[in-house]
Amino acid sequence: MATIAIIGRIYQQSFDARPHLTLATANGTLSAIGDVVAQSLNKAFPEPNQRPIPYDIQRTVRFFCFGVGMGPIIGRWNQFLEHTFPLRTNSRSTVSMSALAKRVFFDQTVMAPIGIAMFLGSMGVMEGRSNSQLREKYSSLFFPALLANWKVWPAAQLINFRYMPLPYRVPFSQSCGVFWTLYLSLLNAKQDKAQDTNDKKRQTIDA
Template sequence: MYFAMAKFRGIFQMYQKVLVRHPYLVQAVQTGTLMGAGDLISQTLIEKVSIVDYKRTLKFSSIGFFVGGPALRVWYGLLNKHVGASGKTVAMKKVFVDQFIFAPTFLFFLLVAVGTMQEKSWDSVKKDVHSNYFDVLTTNYYIWPWVQLVNFYYVPLQYQVLLVQSVALFWNTYLSWKTNKRNKLE
């Protein structure tokens, strides 16, 4: 047990050092990895496909790597700078701004990006966004305000994306399933 804890502590210290030196890269890699993992979970455990579509996983993962991770890093930095760093009132304000500005915008962009990566026509992407957006946004409001309240109140800025992405493993599984279920019907 002691050896395992010492090993974990060593890995976490290494993570901290790399995070300080390369915050955008680390958060892009962890976001891309967790989005890819969410897609794999969706395919294997929810959709129960017989052959995993690794191209789909790579596309979903790339949204996290190139957009999600960097966007979250910038967003949390802006919230910290303009809303504040700590306190109950600050945490509540951050959750409000996050959920009524960032979440609706980012989810819209995500749905468009997924449809585009699926090589759908613009009309089909618009149809998918129209049929999925409010369901996804409503589901978001059941989960994320509570996660973000804990995140903004208790978690230091440099670890906020990590906490969000840890919870997002389940969220990404849902998003992958939601954005790909129509493909099975077409």
């Protein structure tokens, strides 16, 4: 517990001094951890007749870069929700369940679709995908990812918005999001594999 308290104190001091850099670093690190877990599981539990897959460090770097970029954006979004839908009118008042519900609703109907769209687009660009491949990625993955998001994140964000102080909301959501990143990583890798297979088939036909 003492170690956790020390880490929490260091994080709070860093957030107070450099909030955007702190959020970017924390979010990027946790995003990278999610991809490390995903790749480790792929190696530990390969598909039948699948050749051994070497660890893709560039893929983890892409997840880190995306997390770094999204950290300050999510931090600003949390500030917007905090000021637009205050949970208490004063320190002695009870928590407004209506305001809490509005926070979760707007988070899931506004930020969730934007976040997924930015993830798919950013990953596609960093992977060097063509415009047609990006369109295919959006067509194949956007709505399945959004529906999966709505099954998981409303409950997590309800806890986050209700109990976590503002500086800790991005790290909390991204800590929960290690498993979400695991899902996105596996989903994105599956789509990349399918696109690469289709490209090889087209090259063979053209040849």
